[in-house]
Structures are given as C-alpha cells and as structure tokens.
Amino acid sequence: xxxxLALIAALAASPALADAREPILLRDMGSFHxxxxxxxxxxxxxxxxxxxxxxxPAKLDPNGVYQVEQMYAQYFLVQNRKGRLPLLMWxxxxxxxxxxxxxxxGNPGWLNYFLRKGWDTYLSDAxxxxxxxxxxxxxxxxxxxxxxxxxxxxxxxxxxxxxDDKAKRAxxxxxxxxxxxxxxxxxxGVPRWTTTDDQIVAAYxxxxxxxxxxxxxVHSQAGNFGYRVAEARPDKVKALVAVEPxxxxxxxxxxxxKNIPIMVMYGDNAKDHPRWGKIRQxxxxxxxxIKGAGGSVDLIDLxxxxxxxxxxxLMMDKNSDAVxxxxxKWLAGKGLVD
Amino acid sequence: xxxxLALIAALAASPALADAREPILLRDMGSFHxxxxxxxxxxxxxxxxxxxxxxxPAKLDPNGVYQVEQMYAQYFLVQNRKGRLPLLMWxxxxxxxxxxxxxxxGNPGWLNYFLRKGWDTYLSDAxxxxxxxxxxxxxxxxxxxxxxxxxxxxxxxxxxxxxDDKAKRAxxxxxxxxxxxxxxxxxxGVPRWTTTDDQIVAAYxxxxxxxxxxxxxVHSQAGNFGYRVAEARPDKVKALVAVEPxxxxxxxxxxxxKNIPIMVMYGDNAKDHPRWGKIRQxxxxxxxxIKGAGGSVDLIDLxxxxxxxxxxxLMMDKNSDAVxxxxxKWLAGKGLVD
Numbered sequence: 001x002x003x004x005l006a007l008i009a010a011l012a013a014s015p016a017l018a019d020a021r022e023p024i025l026l027r028d029m030g031s032f033h034x035x036x037x038x039x040x041x042x043x044x045x046x047x048x049x050x051x052x053x054x055x056x057p058a059k060l061d062p063n064g065v066y067q068v069e070q071m072y073a074q075y076f077l078v079q080n081r082k083g084r085l086p087l088l089m090w091x092x093x094x095x096x097x098x099x100x101x102x103x104x105x106g107n108p109g110w111l112n113y114f115l116r117k118g119w120d121t122y123l124s125d126a127x128x129x130x131x132x133x134x135x136x137x138x139x140x141x142x143x144x145x146x147x148x149x150x151x152x153x154x155x156x157x158x159x160x161x162x163x164d165d166k167a168k169r170a171x172x173x174x175x176x177x178x179x180x181x182x183x184x185x186x187x188x189g190v191p192r193w194t195t196t197d198d199q200i201v202a203a204y205x206x207x208x209x210x211x212x213x214x215x216x217x218v219h220s221q222a223g224n225f226g227y228r229v230a231e232a233r234p235d236k237v238k239a240l241v242a243v244e245p246x247x248x249x250x251x252x253x254x255x256x257x258k259n260i261p262i263m264v265m266y267g268d269n270a271k272d273h274p275r276w277g278k279i280r281q282x283x284x285x286x287x288x289x290i291k292g293a294g295g296s297v298d299l300i301d302l303x304x305x306x307x308x309x310x311x312x313x314l315m316m317d318k319n320s321d322a323v324x325x326x327x328x329k330w331l332a333g334k335g336l337v338d
Numbered sequence: 339x340x341x342x343l344a345l346i347a348a349l350a351a352s353p354a355l356a357d358a359r360e361p362i363l364l365r366d367m368g369s370f371h372x373x374x375x376x377x378x379x380x381x382x383x384x385x386x387x388x389x390x391x392x393x394x395p396a397k398l399d400p401n402g403v404y405q406v407e408q409m410y411a412q413y414f415l416v417q418n419r420k421g422r423l424p425l426l427m428w429x430x431x432x433x434x435x436x437x438x439x440x441x442x443x444g445n446p447g448w449l450n451y452f453l454r455k456g457w458d459t460y461l462s463d464a465x466x467x468x469x470x471x472x473x474x475x476x477x478x479x480x481x482x483x484x485x486x487x488x489x490x491x492x493x494x495x496x497x498x499x500x501x502d503d504k505a506k507r508a509x510x511x512x513x514x515x516x517x518x519x520x521x522x523x524x525x526x527g528v529p530r531w532t533t534t535d536d537q538i539v540a541a542y543x544x545x546x547x548x549x550x551x552x553x554x555x556v557h558s559q560a561g562n563f564g565y566r567v568a569e570a571r572p573d574k575v576k577a578l579v580a581v582e583p584x585x586x587x588x589x590x591x592x593x594x595x596k597n598i599p600i601m602v603m604y605g606d607n608a609k610d611h612p613r614w615g616k617i618r619q620x621x622x623x624x625x626x627x628i629k630g631a632g633g634s635v636d637l638i639d640l641x642x643x644x645x646x647x648x649x650x651x652l653m654m655d656k657n658s659d660a661v662x663x664x665x666x667k668w669l670a671g672k673g674l675v676d
Contacts, residue, residue, distance in 0.1 A: 023365050025361060026362040026364065028362070030439060030450070032440055032522075036525060051559060052559055052562055055617070056584075056617050060481070060487060061484070062482070065485045067525055079361050096469050097469075098369060101369040102368035108368065112368070125469065131434050133525075133526075134528070135529075136480070144473065146379065146401065146404050147405065149398060149399070164403055183405065184371065186405045187371035187372075188469075189405070197391065221389060224393075246389070247390040248392070279393075279394050
C-alpha cells in the first residue's frame with residue numbers, strides 16, 4: 001500500500017504526465033545469453049596465473065572445451081503493455097545495446113521512449129560485442145576507431161571536417177547530434193571484426209526463436225542482420241524497421257520478406273554523401289526487388305518529411321524523440337499498437 | 339489513469355506481494371560511461387575496410403586520438419526508495435554486470451532482489467569488460483577460460499572434479515549451484531587481462547565520484563577494487579560488502595577504512611580448499627589489520643550461520659535470496675535501510 005501511495009503521489013506531482021518524467025513500471029526485467037557453440041583446444045601448455053597482483057596463484061590448463069559465439073539480451077517487460085509484440089532493437093557495428101540507452105548528452109534514449117509507449121523491449125549485444133563476450137578464435141584482426149572516424153562516417157560533419165581541436169571541427173549546417181557529447185559517445189564504442197557476420201546472424205536467429213513473434217528494429221550494420229534473420233524466420237519477424245541500414249539482405253531471397261511490413265529510414269545528408277549516397281542507392285535497388293516480389297516497404301528520407309539535421313546516429317540526436325515518433329506512428333499504422 | 343488502474347489491478351491480483359512477482363517500479367533508468375583517457379596513434383598506414391561483405395568500402399585512417407579505459411554503468415532508480423544510499427554492485431574477474439542479473443537458471447538475481455527491496459541500484463562493467471569496451475593497448479594477453487576452470491576454481495566441485503562429460507562431473511555434497519545451468523553460466527564470461535587493475539580502479543574512482551555517497555558491494559576480483567576505492571574515497575563509500583573477495587586492499591592504508599562498516603562473506607568449502615583457504619586466510623589477516631586500526635569488520639562464513647552449499651558464485655546459487663537476505667539485514671543493522 002505504501003508503494004501504491006508513493007506512486008500515486010508521484011503521478012499527482014506530474015499532472016501532465018510528460019513522457020520523459022513518467023515512471024517506468026515493469027512487470028519484470030532480466031537478461032540472458034543465447035546461441036553459440038563449443039570448440040575444443042588441445043596441446044597447449046598449462047600455465048600458472050596470478051589474476052591480481054598479490055593474489056594466490058592459480059593453475060590454468062587452457063586445454064579443453066570453450067563456449068564461443070553466444071550473444072546477450074536484456075529485456076524490460078512493461079506493466080501496461082500497448083505494443084502488441086515484443087520490440088527487439090539491434091545496434092550497429094562497433095557498438096552495443098548501449099546505443100538505445102541514455103543518450104551521450106544524458107537525455108533519455110529510444111529504450112526509455114519505447115518502454116514509456118508500452119512496448120516490451122529487448123536490447124541486445126550482438127555476438128562478439130559488449131556483454132556477449134568475444135574470443136581469440138575469430139578470423140582477422142579487430143577494428144578500433146579513432147575519434148575522428150565516426151564524426152565523418154556518421155555524418156556529423158562532411159568528409160574532411162574532423163579536427164582533434166574541438167574549435168576547428170566543421171559540421172553539417174543544423175546537425176542534430178549533440179556536439180558537446182561527441183567524446184562521450186565515443187566511450188560507447190567496442191572493438192569489432194569484419195569476418196563474423198555469419199556467427200552474428202546465427203545467434204540472432206536463436207534470439208528470435210526464443211522470444212518472437214516480434215517487431216525487429218535494426219540500425220546500420222544490423223540492417224543486413226535484420227533482413228537475413230527475417231529471410232530465415234519470416235513467420236516470426238512481424239515487422240522490420242531498418243534505421244540507416246548499411247547493407248541490403250540477400251537479393252535472391254526477397255520473396256521471403258513479402259509478408260513483412262518494412263520501413264527503411266535515412267537521416268539528413270545521406271543522398272548526396274560520397275559513401276552514403278551509394279549505400280542508400282543500394283538500398284533503394286533492394287527495396288525495389290522486395291516490392292517486385294510483392295512486398296511492402298516504406299522508404300522514408302527524414303528531411304523529405306520535414307525532420308532535418310539527423311546523422312547516422314538518429315537515436316542519439318537532439319530530436320531523437322521526433323524520429324522515434326515516426327516509427328511509433330508507422331507501427332501503429334500497421335496495427336501493432338493497442 | 340489507465341496506467342494506474344492497470345497497476346492497481348496487477349497489485350490486487352497478487353495479494354501476498356511475493357517479492358519475486360512484485361512489479362518493479364522505477365522513477366528512472368539509464369546508463370553512462372565514465373572515466374578513461376585519450377591516447378594518440380601515429381605513423382600507421384591508411385586502410386580501406388569493407389565492414390560488411392557486399393558493403394560500400396570505407397577509408398579508415400587509424401592514426402589519431404583514441405578513447406580508452408572508460409567503464410560502463412547502468413542504473414535503476416526505484417519509485418519507492420528504502421535503501422538510504424545508492425547500491426553499487428561490482429562483478430568479479432572475467433565477468434560483467436550480468437553477474438547480478440537473471441541467474442543462469444532463469445531465476446531472478448540480486449539486481450531484481452535489491453530493486454524489490456527498494457535500493458537505487460547501479461550495475462557496472464569494469465574497465466575492459468563487457469560494454470566498457472577494450473583496447474589493443476593493454477599489456478600482455480587476455481585470458482580465456484575453458485569450461486572446466488571455473489567449475490573447480492569457483493568450488494562447484496573439488497579440484498579434479500571436472501569432466502567434459504556431464505554425467506562424470508563430481509560436485510561438493512549439497513552444492514547450491516544450479517548444475518544444469520553451468521554451461522549457461524559460462525556464456526556470461528568475457529576475456530580479461532591480468533595487467534589492468536590500476537586502470538580499473540581509476541575508472542571505479544570516477545564512478546564513485548559521480549554517484550556516491552553509496553554502498554559498494556563487490557565480488558571476487560572486485561574485492562581488491564572495493565578496498566582500494568574505499569581507501570581513496572573513504573568519505574564516499576559509506577559501507578562495503580565484500581562477497582568472496584579474492585585479494586585484500588593495501589595493507590598500509592587500512593586506517594583509511596576505519597569509519598566504513600565492512601562485511602566480508604565466504605560461502606561453503608572455502609576454509610579447507612587448497613587455494614581458497616589461503617585466500618581466506620589472507621583476508622582474515624587483512625581484517626585483523628583493519629580492526630587494529632580501529633575499523634569495524636564482520637567476517638561471515640555462511641556455513642557457520644547455517645547457510646550451506648554456496649559456491650564462489652553466491653548470487654547465482656539456488657539459495658541466492660537467502661544469501662542476499664544476510665546482506666540486506668546487515669545493511670539494515672547499519673542504519674542504511676529506511
């Protein structure tokens with residue numbers, strides 16, 4: 001009763017129930033790892049390890065069976081559900097589920113937005129990233145990004161605009177990324193490989209088998225993963241929202257997507273960008289193939305509907321709620337909101 | 339209003355308000371990265387990278403400034419607060435904040451336990467682990483653990499008890515670890531280094547400076563981190579709960595801890611274990627030094643208070659709620675629960 005009174009008092013103190021201040025009421029929350037496989041290592045010498053200076057040494061026999069290639073998911077199940085299916089949000093390359101949490105400028109991100117709209121929401125760290133863990137058994141070397149790379153590649157400023165000196169960085173006019181939080185954003189980065197897509201997709205398929213039917217929202221690198229998982233599980237992915245997808249799905253499998261409503265969204269300065277222009281055109285061509293197979297795709301260029309200044313990291317831009325609202329309304333239009 | 343009615347209906351449907359089924363009401367939740375530093379890389383050749391097969395190539399200039407050594411924290415702020423200070427829970431070596439989330443057997447872990455008890459709770463991924471990211475600039479090689487290593491080192495079974503064949507594994511009699519979930523537990527592992535303690539502590543100090551005064555609960559490797567951070571910030575760490583700590587703090591700095599109530603807890607089979615017996619004895623000696631400097635430490639061996647069968651991973655054992663209750667009561671006894 002005390003809990004309920006406190007809640008009622010809190011609600012009363014916020015008569016307008018402004019979304020961003022509304023409490024988040026969960027019937028449950030939790031996390032799990034899913035997918036992966038076991039690999040065996042043989043013939044290595046036994047080591048003695050002091051894990052912490054001053055600690056008691058431990059024998060480590062590196063021979064044996066290892067768990068590799070699993071992924072991580074964290075879920076928040078709302079008390080007052082309005083989304084008709086679970087909403088899964090998949091991050092882009094070199095990042096983790098943190099993408100959708102608090103924005104680098106400290107304001108609420110899309111996780112809290114969609115929870116407050118009544119969606120059971122699953123964030124995940126793809127195989128290899130973040131809490132999924134990683135292994136020395138991947139092929140090739142991991143990629144690490146210097147500060148300036150995403151500034152230009154994610155369209156905060158045009159190519160050549162980065163400068164280590166904050167005062168000398170150029171930007172796109174009216175850009176919505178919170179410039180003072182750029183270094184904070186770069187703290188979210190995690191190493192990535194370029195050889196692991198198949199393992200990532202395999203783990204996502206296991207995630208979908210576990211928690212779907214669902215809506216899948218993907219960003220950037222995960223665009224390709226979303227399409228590929230939908231090809232493999234067209235009965236379980238009931239809608240696909242591809243936010244700034246970087247690579248299409250499998251061209252000869254578009255027929256599998258014909259019953260899945262799809263939205264593709266790009267921000268500002270994509271069409272004419274030397275690299276993003278090509279990426280977007282590849283996606284336009286791919287969307288044409290899906291439509292040709294009888295599918296339904298809405299391709300939205302945000303500036304064309306009056307939402308300007310968005311970078312590749314739409315969910316962190318200052319107007320991220322306005323972008324999320326476009327998605328929420330589209331999902332409602334597909335009958336996925338009660 | 340609809341939200342409130344739904345909530346009241348849900349509460350009414352659960353008249354006993356059994357803890358594990360009680361909704362989790364949050365006034366807010368979010369995450370952030372904190373700490374770290376910038377390092378510069380020079381003289382490397384520019385590369386062209388295809389991030390995803392079939393994608394548009396990108397130029398990557400690896401020269402420039404890199405963000406390294408930050409850490410990650412995720413917070414859940416309860417609607418009906420009863421803990422008088424934020425509760426920070428720090429994981430052990432080769433693991434992440436996932437340690438305190440859903441247990442490998444699917445039951446609620448200590449995060450949900452303490453949220454339902456009314457604590458504002460911060461989980462974190464230490465510098466280097468999980469969502470903190472990692473860098474190729476650490477010294478030495480990362481450590482990867484085969485399946486059998488924690489089985490013995492974390493006291494599920496005695497030394498020599500592991501077998502890759504499930505049916506042939508030996509256990510300690512009455513062990514509380516959920517044996518069928520052992521492989522699931524191993525999916526939570528992340529690589530670790532043995533050279534990075536100072537950077538981990540530096541980031542934890544920044545975390546404490548940001549969110550404390552607080553209660554800090556540490557596990558295993560983080561025992562050492564908890565002591566060291568408390569030495570550096572004795573005014574901000576208002577209580578320290580060291581769960582199965584593996585390494586003491588700094589012996590000549592125990593005077594800094596004299597005003598901090600400390601609980602040290604070990605599970606079953608620690609005293610007589612070839613390695614844990616030494617670890618525990620080091621801790622007994624260290625506790626003696628703290629007490630000699632005027633400090634207050636309660637060292638609890640769980641089997642001595644009738645709680646038997648606990649492994650090193652107390653928070654994942656089947657009786658994890660009973661162990662958490664010991665901590666909750668101790669915190670209440672220190673005046674930290676309203």
